[in-house]
Amino acid sequence: MPDPDGTGPWNFTAAITAGGQSRRFGSDKALALLAGRALLDHVAAALEQCPRRLLVAPPGRYTLPGWTSVADTRPGEGPLAGLEAALGAAPPGWVALSGVDLPGLTPAYWTTLAGARTLEALSVQVLDPSGRPQPLGALYHTSLLPRVSALLDAGERRLRLAAPPEWIVTLAPPASGDLRNINTPADLAALQDPAG
Numbered sequence: 001m002p003d004p005d006g007t008g009p010w011n012f013t014a015a016i017t018a019g020g021q022s023r024r025f026g027s028d029k030a031l032a033l034l035a036g037r038a039l040l041d042h043v044a045a046a047l048e049q050c051p052r053r054l055l056v057a058p059p060g061r062y063t064l065p066g067w068t069s070v071a072d073t074r075p076g077e078g079p080l081a082g083l084e085a086a087l088g089a090a091p092p093g094w095v096a097l098s099g100v101d102l103p104g105l106t107p108a109y110w111t112t113l114a115g116a117r118t119l120e121a122l123s124v125q126v127l128d129p130s131g132r133p134q135p136l137g138a139l140y141h142t143s144l145l146p147r148v149s150a151l152l153d154a155g156e157r158r159l160r161l162a163a164p165p166e167w168i169v170t171l172a173p174p175a176s177g178d179l180r181n182i183n184t185p186a187d188l189a190a191l192q193d194p195a196g
């Protein structure tokens, strides 16, 4: 199969937004261990095949070889601000936005989302069990940057407003990924429990 740009299905930029304070977790959850590996490493491994990889975090907080460090445009203002920094640092096109706390995402999860992109779409998001689109573990187009900046300027902080609903492609949870996110030590324990 010809592959002119050499990236196959991975023709999007990876971004991990990692500037949070882990208040509910009680210590830096990016560095918490699951199966002997930091959550941040699980998240990064699923996106390692992206040609460009961005880590939006306070300078020097983490070391992730092969990932470009990007400083927050508005430190401490939340994941919507992390998305603004990522969209601003990425080349024009699509960005896969993950949190540090989604260790169940896999390469196949991301290629499934990439395969659901349309020419008109501005975001691709997976529906949770209650039918709500999940804005982390989602794809965003860089053309959303002016909208995201305007929202932030207006005081908005909800990541789920980053894309206009009519331009979000939604899909059922792919079997290839577990979207459970870790906010507390109990959430992590539930993932470690083989029955969980």
Ligand SMILES: Nc1nc2c(ncn2[C@@H]2O[C@H](COP(=O)(O)OP(=O)(O)OP(=O)(O)O)[C@@H](O)[C@H]2O)c(=O)[nH]1
Pocket: 017, 018, 019, 020, 021, 022, 023, 024, 025, 056, 057, 072, 074, 075, 076, 077, 078, 079, 081, 082, 098, 099, 100, 101, 136, 182, 183
């Ligand atoms: N770049 C950046 N990322 C952020 C910021 N705030 C939160 N995040 C990240 O967004 C993702 C989801 O956020 P949360 O689950 O609320 O994580 P958190 O804010 O560290 O945790 P809590 O303090 O318990 O809310 C995580 O990967 C966080 O690191 C921020 O101000 N800047």
Ligand SMILES: [Mg+2]
Pocket: 020, 021
């Ligand atoms: Mg938070």
